[in-house]
Amino acid sequence: MQTIGTLGYALLGLLAREPLSGYDLAQRLGERVAFFWGAGHSQIYPELRKLERAGLVSHKRVAQKDRPDKKVHRITAKGRDLLARWVTTPYEPAPLKDELLLRVYSVWLAEPAQAAALLRGEEQRHRERLARYRGFEAQILEHWKADLDDARSPNFATWATLRRGLEHEKGYVAWLGWLAGVLERAT
Amino acid sequence: MQTIGTLGYALLGLLAREPLSGYDLAQRLGERVAFFWGAGHSQIYPELRKLERAGLVSHKRVAQKDRPDKKVHRITAKGRDLLARWVTTPYEPAPLKDELLLRVYSVWLAEPAQAAALLRGEEQRHRERLARYRGFEAQILEHWKADLDDARSPNFATWATLRRGLEHEKGYVAWLGWLAGVLERAT
């Protein structure tokens, strides 16, 4: 029995909610769920084959009119069990990596005005992300209100991760605004 | 001319402040500066050789009594220039990866009590990290007060990254406490 990696659990976590094609999975890991994991399609397709060989997912080819065929992947009972057990497995956090913070660590060597411009651009990027997350939040509060105190509901779990994403973006925007302001005043 | 990667800039960023051995660099990237980057010694030693071949750092062997010799690395003028230019180079953020968030995304499949226990453990870990960062903050406010409004000072840059680290840990602790509470009440 081969051990499955974090990407595998990311795919299983998405498939535990709904059957999806490799393309769909790549969309979610490239854009929508991007506040806690990410992957490109070139990593996803081979990983799906691996999960299938391990009996954790199965697929069915589905013909579509007006579009190419797709392979719809479904999680198996075995896959669901493995995923459920993984959630509470003891864990060591990976060191977090943030290239922008790393750049700021050396910002004292750069022109303050140039650095401030870069940071204002990032502030804008994170404001947009925050707005997008607030949009998700509004939809959740509108459609899933009843699930938000039910720990057994997938919608509750989505809500929980989104709350963290929202706080992260809020804090990041505030920090970027503060730092850009300091650098602008230093010119 | 070879292009240098993010790890290379992490090492240059540390060496721009003070000369350090490979061992020292590994300490900082494994523990102290860990709120924005990380690396193990097996990655650091080869990378230092690479930076040296590119003329960005130089080293000098220093004998010590009671301890093995060490190689003290120093950034060159060329290295400092490259680092300063990199800081304001246009950049695309890497998707962030947080395995704990990924687990929470599937928490609806797990026993709430077990999940809550894992989260309380993480809450404790982050509380400790927060306390450590507050200790750094106290030292900075005591010794570097005069530098904190000088954008050209390395101490200002350290302070700026630490502020982000503090906010990150505060937000994480609050979120973990909230989520663990919800899961405990669901038992």
Next chain:
DNA sequence: GGACGCATGTAATAGGTTACATGATTAC
């Protein structure tokens, strides 16, 4: 004698990104 901290490296493997590759259909 054994564990621990200092100090430096290499080798094997796993994980991830970028580029290559193909092909259908729809909208402009």
Next chain:
DNA sequence: GTAATCATGTAACCTATTACATGCGTCC
């Protein structure tokens, strides 16, 4: 025709982790 979206894959390369490997000195 040509760009965009849907859809699936492979190959080459780079990055990062884990394990292997060595050796001195101090403390218990």
